[in-house]
Amino acid sequence: MESFQNPYGATLNRSQSLMSGLEKTPPTCNKPTHSRSSSTASSRHSRNIKDWEVMDDLQVDVTSGDNPQDLTIPGICEGYLLKRRKWPLKGWHKRYFVLETGILRYSKTQQDITRGKLHGSLDISLAVMSINKKSNRINLDAGDILYHMKAKSHELFYIWVTKLSAHRMFKKNEAAQVHNGFLQALSQGTSVAGLAQRNGMQDVSSYQHYQSTTGSYMGEIAAPTLSEFPSVNPGVNGKVSAWLQQTHDPDSCAEELNRCQLDLSELNRLVQRLQSLEGGQQTFTNGELQRIISMQNLSLEKPKKSRSGKIWGHSRTMSRVEALGMPFRGITKSLSSSHLNSSSQLGASVPSLPDYVPSIPDYVCSQLSPPTNTSAEGKKIQQDICTLSQRVHTSLKSVHEALAQERQRLQDTYHQSTTQAETASGNQSRRTPSVTDSAAEYFDASDDVLNGSSSESDESGLSDRTTSNSEPEEGHASATREYRASISKAPNSVVPMNTGRRTTLPAHCPENAHVGLMQILYNNIGKDLSRVSMPAALNEPINLIQRLCEELEYSELLDIANNTQDPYQRMVYIGAFAISGYATAHYRNRYKPFNPLLGETYECLREDKGFRYISEQVCHHPPISACHADSDNFSLWQDQRWKNKFWGKSLEIMPTGIVNVTLPRFGDHYEWNKVVTCVHNVLSQQRYLEHYGEVIIRNLNSNACTCKITFVKSRYWGSDTIKNEVQGTVLDQTGSVIHRFGGLWHEGIFCDTFPTPQCIWKPNPQPKDYYLYYGFSNFALELNELTPGLKPLLPPTDSRLRPDQRMLEDGRVDDCDKFKEEVEDMQRERSKQLAKKGQEHKPRFFKKAVDSSGRDVWLTNGTYWKFRENPGFANTNNLELW
Numbered sequence: 001m002e003s004f005q006n007p008y009g010a011t012l013n014r015s016q017s018l019m020s021g022l023e024k025t026p027p028t029c030n031k032p033t034h035s036r037s038s039s040t041a042s043s044r045h046s047r048n049i050k051d052w053e054v055m056d057d058l059q060v061d062v063t064s065g066d067n068p069q070d071l072t073i074p075g076i077c078e079g080y081l082l083k084r085r086k087w088p089l090k091g092w093h094k095r096y097f098v099l100e101t102g103i104l105r106y107s108k109t110q111q112d113i114t115r116g117k118l119h120g121s122l123d124i125s126l127a128v129m130s131i132n133k134k135s136n137r138i139n140l141d142a143g144d145i146l147y148h149m150k151a152k153s154h155e156l157f158y159i160w161v162t163k164l165s166a167h168r169m170f171k172k173n174e175a176a177q178v179h180n181g182f183l184q185a186l187s188q189g190t191s192v193a194g195l196a197q198r199n200g201m202q203d204v205s206s207y208q209h210y211q212s213t214t215g216s217y218m219g220e221i222a223a224p225t226l227s228e229f230p231s232v233n234p235g236v237n238g239k240v241s242a243w244l245q246q247t248h249d250p251d252s253c254a255e256e257l258n259r260c261q262l263d264l265s266e267l268n269r270l271v272q273r274l275q276s277l278e279g280g281q282q283t284f285t286n287g288e289l290q291r292i293i294s295m296q297n298l299s300l301e302k303p304k305k306s307r308s309g310k311i312w313g314h315s316r317t318m319s320r321v322e323a324l325g326m327p328f329r330g331i332t333k334s335l336s337s338s339h340l341n342s343s344s345q346l347g348a349s350v351p352s353l354p355d356y357v358p359s360i361p362d363y364v365c366s367q368l369s370p371p372t373n374t375s376a377e378g379k380k381i382q383q384d385i386c387t388l389s390q391r392v393h394t395s396l397k398s399v400h401e402a403l404a405q406e407r408q409r410l411q412d413t414y415h416q417s418t419t420q421a422e423t424a425s426g427n428q429s430r431r432t433p434s435v436t437d438s439a440a441e442y443f444d445a446s447d448d449v450l451n452g453s454s455s456e457s458d459e460s461g462l463s464d465r466t467t468s469n470s471e472p473e474e475g476h477a478s479a480t481r482e483y484r485a486s487i488s489k490a491p492n493s494v495v496p497m498n499t500g501r502r503t504t505l506p507a508h509c510p511e512n513a514h515v516g517l518m519q520i521l522y523n524n525i526g527k528d529l530s531r532v533s534m535p536a537a538l539n540e541p542i543n544l545i546q547r548l549c550e551e552l553e554y555s556e557l558l559d560i561a562n563n564t565q566d567p568y569q570r571m572v573y574i575g576a577f578a579i580s581g582y583a584t585a586h587y588r589n590r591y592k593p594f595n596p597l598l599g600e601t602y603e604c605l606r607e608d609k610g611f612r613y614i615s616e617q618v619c620h621h622p623p624i625s626a627c628h629a630d631s632d633n634f635s636l637w638q639d640q641r642w643k644n645k646f647w648g649k650s651l652e653i654m655p656t657g658i659v660n661v662t663l664p665r666f667g668d669h670y671e672w673n674k675v676v677t678c679v680h681n682v683l684s685q686q687r688y689l690e691h692y693g694e695v696i697i698r699n700l701n702s703n704a705c706t707c708k709i710t711f712v713k714s715r716y717w718g719s720d721t722i723k724n725e726v727q728g729t730v731l732d733q734t735g736s737v738i739h740r741f742g743g744l745w746h747e748g749i750f751c752d753t754f755p756t757p758q759c760i761w762k763p764n765p766q767p768k769d770y771y772l773y774y775g776f777s778n779f780a781l782e783l784n785e786l787t788p789g790l791k792p793l794l795p796p797t798d799s800r801l802r803p804d805q806r807m808l809e810d811g812r813v814d815d816c817d818k819f820k821e822e823v824e825d826m827q828r829e830r831s832k833q834l835a836k837k838g839q840e841h842k843p844r845f846f847k848k849a850v851d852s853s854g855r856d857v858w859l860t861n862g863t864y865w866k867f868r869e870n871p872g873f874a875n876t877n878n879l880e881l882w
């Protein structure tokens with residue numbers, strides 16, 4: 001496993017309470033089979049894993065000693081931290097962070113923050129927080145947003161962790177209170193509108209409307225969501241509530257809410273008890289320093305001294321200290337490390353803050369104020385309050401998730417019906433798609449995106465520059481908006497009416513929301529997902545070596561490239577092709593492809609598209625899939641392997657293989673890397689995929705031009721959220737921009753620097769009812785089709801003949817589960833036998849070579865189609881895989 005280094009999968013300390021901060025899914029019927037393989041993995045990676053801990057909210061005692069019912073706001077914390085670069089995933093930037101009322105914001109500099117020039121912000125109560133004391137690292141994974149941070153010193157690390165914990169706790173309690181208020185209002189029949197007003201929400205009419213539409217609303221109520229809810233007529237209201245009635249189990253939600261109600265009454269009782277206990281207790285207790293740190297406003301940057309020696313620049317944080325006028329150094333000093341590393345507050349719970357607490361720097365000390373004390377009983381009550389609040393939060397979250405799922409289905413159905421309506425209205429042309437002539441409207445593009453410079457070379461250390469990586473750049477948003485408008489006006493390409501291939505699958509995909517994914521992922525921390533066996537209900541009836549073939553869905557872009565004289569324009573088509581392979585991911589986040597068995601093969605002969613493709617699983621440790629395709633217009637090969645890192649809520653997938661394309665007409669040989677794919681909210685039904693990073697396309701046989709494509713990370717601030725944005729530039733030898741193009745990877749690409757600005761690529765419309773068929777595109781639907789004519793020609797190792805996958809496709813999920821297990825056992829047995837004989841598996845159709853940059857690559861040995869033709873696979877020795 002040389003290639004598998006796991007900084008992220010290794011993030012989580014399995015000995016800690018891994019449930020903390022995560023959606024707690026109900027206990028599941030995870031079969032032992034699926035965790036069986038995990039034990040080896042966990043021990044193998046324990047060295048990396050043990051440095052990381054998931055922070056449990058209760059591990060740090062940060063509640064205010066005064067009166068927790070007030071939800072006393074923890075103090076602000078600000079200062080520089082190092083933030084990991086998004087692409088390449090190495091090196092660190094210095095960024096200025098401000099933590100205030102549970103929201104962490106950051107900018108390049110302190111001045112940028114003051115000027116409101118934000119780079120990002122995150123509600124930390126939604127994030128799983130993991131820390132590494134050894135390297136002073138803090139990770140926050142909110143599902144949508146992922147921050148990797150590092151403090152410059154142990155002291156600062158300590159303070160930040162304390163602060164972050166305090167703010168998380170505060171924010172969570174605050175949310176629980178808001179929910180409590182709404183629930184009470186709903187259950188007592190008081191006006192939600194009134195509550196909305198009390199909570200400072202403006203759009204009261206839509207509130208009332210929403211309430212009447214849904215009957216009883218259970219779940220997260222947030223002002224923006226509600227005000228966004230469209231106005232609908234009463235007929236539609238009926239339909240919507242009918243939908244909710246049918247597809248969702250209202251009883252389980254109601255039960256969950258009743259439980260919340262009970263917990264909330266108990267909370268109320270506890271809070272009152274705590275109030276009555278109020279009064280000064282004098283002795284310092286463990287965790288006291290954490291509490292002081294939590295409550296104070298702190299600036300963690302050394303104040304600059306003016307010439308007169310007076311410290312300036314921290315009036316906000318100093319004022320409170322000055323007002324209190326207390327000598328703090330003494331306090332901090334008296335709170336020695338023995339106080340701090342104890343976990344007595346929590347009994348058996350594990351302390352997560354650094355065991356050794358170094359003395360707090362003077363300039364921070366001077367900002368600290370004296371503690372307020374709480375008695376032992378008071379603390380116990382605080383603990384109980386926290387636990388109960390968390391339980392309420394978890395319950396509400398699960399109700400919210402159920403509703404979110406319904407919402408998603410509703411959206412998909414809506415989307416589907418509009419697509420169908422479009423198709424029915426004969427909106428589309430019937431001819432074979434030609435991407436070039438889909439001339440679209442021109443717009444006056446602004447010049448501000450016309451700079452293709454700045455590629456980062458600083459891999460190792462600290463960088464203070466803003467790079468052209470997947471962090472947003474100003475100007476992009478407006479260009480993308482315009483590209484997008486132009487693309488939507490371009491005609492859809494039409495899948496030829498009758499290819500003679502199937503247009504649907506034999507059975508619907510199984511519902512898999514109940515499968516305990518969390519347990520599987522946590523059991524397999526530090527392990528390649530490509531080697532984790534999952535319950536069949538989580539699989540799609542496609543194999544990874546077939547999935548690789550999906551990247552050829554838009555092979556016509558390569559045909560066009562091979563017929564384009566101009567090298568710069570040619571490069572644009574190559575770039576569009578590189579992007580097009582990602583489009584399908586938009587609809588594919590609920591299932592995982594089958595892991596190919598070692599020696600499994602797959603062919604795809606597409607006379608209509610003019611290419612033939614073969615792939616083989618050539619290596620098992622690490623898993624490598626090799627493929628090769630040729631046509632008159634191009635050859636394409638790649639070997640794909642990927643690492644994955646699980647951060648608590650998100651899963652990052654880093655493919656390491658390089659894609660190669662040659663064009664016979666011009667002797668071009670292009671190669672490019674792939675970007676990171678992130679499965680956000682992997683444990684919840686709000687899962688979605690994002691790609692980010694930079695693709696660089698080079699032509700090894702000509703240095704006329706290169707292409708740089710940025711997959712931009714989503715942005716969540718400002719008025720709009722842009723997701724799936726891509727920006728590309730073709731640069732000549734001198735680095736000047738010759739072409740630029742962009743759009744969204746799931747909607748299309750527009751190039752406005754062509755002689756006729758045009759839409760270069762637009763994905764095919766999704767097939768009817770695609771949601772019921774794993775989200776497959778037409779091309780994907782066809783991949784596993786086995787026709788009687790084809791069957792005798794295939795080698796018995798072809799994925800189409802793999803029984804478990806076929807069973808899933810036919811809807812026989814239980815049979816599939818059983819057979820999959822058998823097939824995997826057989827594979828283990830085969831590798832044992834080989835190892836005994838001291839032999840290694842030798843791939844049949846690919847050979848290992850070294851490319852011009854010294855990388856190991858797998859190339860076709862050219863025998864597949866020959867054998868197929870003569871003597872035919874029926875007459876050759878084949879592996880018996882199932």
Ligand SMILES: CC(C)CCC[C@@H](C)[C@H]1CC[C@H]2[C@@H]3CC=C4C[C@@H](O)CC[C@]4(C)[C@H]3CC[C@]12C
Pocket residue numbers: 517529538547585588589590591592593642653655674677679682689
């Ligand atoms: C655990 C399950 C249910 C969650 C779903 C995981 C899915 C979304 C994951 C599992 C394996 C992943 C694929 C693994 C490898 C690659 C190659 C890369 O070049 C593009 C992304 C792509 C194609 C990934 C897309 C997302 C993927 C399909």
